[in-house]
Amino acid sequence: MADFSVQAKPQSVKWTIRSPRQSDLERLADIYLAVRRETFVWVDPASFRHEDFKAHTQGEHLWLAEAPNGEAAGFMTLWAPDDFIHMLYVSTFWQGQGIGAALLAALPDWPHKKYRLKCLVKNDRANAFYRSKGFIVTGSGTSTEGDYAEMSFYPSV
Secondary structure, three states: OOOOOOOOOOOOOOOEEEOOOHHHHHHHHHHHHHHHHHHOOOOOHHHOOOOHHHHHOOOOEEEEEEOOOOOEEEEEEEEHHHOEEEEEEEOHHHOOOOHHHHHHHOOOOOOOOOEEEEEEOOOHHHHHHHHHOOEEEEEEEEEOOEEEEEEEEOOOO
């Protein structure tokens, strides 16, 4: 018998933004790996590894976005010495539900402080999201995943 059930996304979700527990880190590594492979289709998916998460988050402040059902749905990291948002990743199922905005709102003194990030040029959805939150392109460069735009958020005075 075929299963025709559909998992519906909630229309309005109240996110819990918190520091992850040790037990959350495996799920966050899963999200990091899956979203990179799904999003960066121009990069060889074999170049992304599960252990990248631990290596790429060393020394960074980490926030977890938790759905009402307790599921880890996304995360953000900040390299605090430079107010640099290093990563913001949301599980594919939860994208478009407000997690990114909730994570940004968790930043210290947001939106009254300047923040920076790099966003791959080919990542149209992420570029549109950051622009919608007030980030502007302030530079550019190239990484192993491709060209990126350096983006900055300047608080309004």
